[in-house]
Amino acid sequence: MTVTNVAEIEKGLWKFKMPPHQIRLFGEPKSNVGERSILIFSDFIFDPIEKKIHFEADAVTALNVGTLADVLGMSATSELDAKSNQGSNARTSQDDFGSGDRRFLEMVKAELPPHMQEASLLLLKEIRARSSGDLKKGMSRNFSDTPDNFWYVIVQPRIEQLSITVRGPVGHFENLANLPIKDDRGNTLFKVTGPEDVPAAVEIIFHAIRKS
Known part of the structure; x- marks a missing residue:
């Protein structure tokens, strides 16, 4: 699966659009509050040039499903970012x-x-x-x-x-x-x-x- 038009806020944290009914396909969310949805990616490939996140459906956890298509995506672990950007x-x-x-x-x-x-x-x-x-x-x-x-x-x-x-x-x-x-x-x-x-x-x- 692929998310497009991804805006990187900082390493391991992104904003993008995805309708709530699609987010529910990733399983029962931990909460249903507010306007913004929250997704956690445990395995993914982020392409900053194409502004895309490539992932498998079973590598995503829905923490919250909001009422709008606004989504915050977050890496479950920052190990890759840490190795490439933060040093020892x-x-x-x-x-x-x-x-x-x-x-x-x-x-x-x-x-x-x-x-x-x-x-x-x-x-x-x-x-x-x-x-x-x-x-x-x-x-x-x-x-x-x-x-x-x-x-x-x-x-x-x-x-x-x-x-x-x-x-x-x-x-x-x-x-x-x-x-x-x-x-x-x-x-x-x-x-x-x-x-x-x-x-x-x-x-x-x-x-x-x-x-x-």
């Missing part, structure tokens, strides 16, 4: 995470339900494929990214979510954020409630203001 510092295997990252995942496993464990691991894999670093645990359930600290995350067991704050005012993110955002003492806060939020979360995180 990129990490995509859980065994290769730093001690702080592993501590975060251990807390998530102990305190959040399975769908949030999946979302947390997928989020961290995507971040580490693009930015080497390690999380540092704070006083409670919060973790800040080192060495830049351009994002930090709080594990919230009571409401079964991740609260993420990124460096930069709300106005810096308004034109691209596909998740609700709000001010957090001059920076910007948003929530991750499941795997379907991960592509939008990654987009926001890597739009954060970085230290020079």
Whole structure:
């Protein structure tokens, strides 16, 4: 199968059009909310020149089926992108995470339900494929990214979510954020409630203001 007119947002993350009834052919989705659909590709060939993604139907998982034809596609693993673009510092295997990252995942496993464990691991894999670093645990359930600290995350067991704050005012993110955002003492806060939020979360995180 082939998707055409694919717009690459960044490595392993794309936008394209596909009607909801076609997305349902990939199996029962994990959710049916909002306007945008979310697809995860476990095996594919992306042609940036032709702007096409070639794949087999059984290599696609529908995380969400929206009401419109707008789709976010995401690579299930960034290993290929990491090897070709990020060098030896990129990490995509859980065994290769730093001690702080592993501590975060251990807390998530102990305190959040399975769908949030999946979302947390997928989020961290995507971040580490693009930015080497390690999380540092704070006083409670919060973790800040080192060495830049351009994002930090709080594990919230009571409401079964991740609260993420990124460096930069709300106005810096308004034109691209596909998740609700709000001010957090001059920076910007948003929530991750499941795997379907991960592509939008990654987009926001890597739009954060970085230290020079």
